Amino acid sequence: MANDPIHQFQIQKIFPIEVGGMDFSFTNSSLFMVLTVAATSAFLIFSTSGRGLVPSRVQSVSEMMYEFVASTLRSSAGTEGMRFFPLVFSLFMFVLVANLFGMFPYFFTITSHIIVTFALAMLVIMTVIIYGFMKNGMKFLKLFVPSGVPGALIPLVTLIEVISFLSRPISLSVRLFANMLAGHITLKVFSGFVVSLSAMGAVGVFGSILPLGMTVALTALEFLVAFLQAYVFTVLTCMYLNDAIHPSH
């Protein structure tokens, strides 16, 4: 099993649950969702339990996260966008911790499944659409008609805007999913080389230094990607929410 880079993405049932012919089993994916939520909530709650005026080390980590997301949201969606702060903060923390959990050996990476990232992306897009119409009514459709475009070009530009809007949930979800998937496959392939090569005797053991170095370097890169993708997901969420608040651009 050691050399199969795909095996790590396999969903395994822990408690089989079936309702009306649908499989709602509690799987390893579900387990890591629960762990992500539990660990993140526990960290944020216990680190702030002291309510220190001068923050302890863990408390300042929580505060940094909070202020980081707050400033990201405020800079792209303005003060009005702060109504979505709980959503954006939850998304950022959930994706970040899920990505980082995936870095532990033998841990399941929930964000490496397209359905999970797509669901999160749809949550964002549906929030944008529903809030956009609730707040602006039909004016929300102005989003697709940029001002200052010559009359003849309006149909074309509108078409492009609609396509770009529809592709947002896809690009948002595929970006995160593909990054996590590709990174973990690459890591697994290179570490698989180490095992295969060292099985070939002295020369192989010596030769395995190269993929081992690669694995170490890739691990560092993957930590960066784990954070970066969570951040990108958050920034794009903020920008899309800004469209719902200020549709005419």
Next chain:
Amino acid sequence: MAGTTTEGHAVIAEAAAEHGAGFPPFDATTFASQLLWLAITFGIFYWIMKNVAMPRLAGILEDRKDRIAGDLSEANRLKEETDAAIAAYEQALTEARNKAHGIAHDTRAKLKAEQDARREKAEAELGEKLKAAEAHIAGIKTEALSQIEEIAGDTTSALVEQLIGKAPTKTDLTKALKSAMN
């Protein structure tokens, strides 16, 4: 360990058997379960963030902001107090200096007035004394002058008697003396 080729085959066969539908992320049979559990866990997570973690963080940051603002305003207040104290001190100093000037001025004026008064008094006294002395001198002079005639008459008569052996008459003597003294 078996040969690489046979191992590879075994791995592929095993993987294929286990994966069934192929690539796990695209296995639609797992979607329902993942969506359900994502909804449950993310829903709970959102609720915890919104109602527990974030209000607490916001509270901490708010408290700190208030505390810093409070400390700053307290510092400003103290600075204002210090400035006021300095201003009051400066004013008191100026007042004291003015008062000192006033006292010095008054004293000087008083002393001068006293001195002037004393000098005037002394001068007046001196003037009176001078007048009295002059009057006395004038008296003495008049007296002396009145006696001069008599002495001069006596002397002249004695001289004339010595020269001519005969005393002049009173009338001639008086006439001669009068013409000589004028």
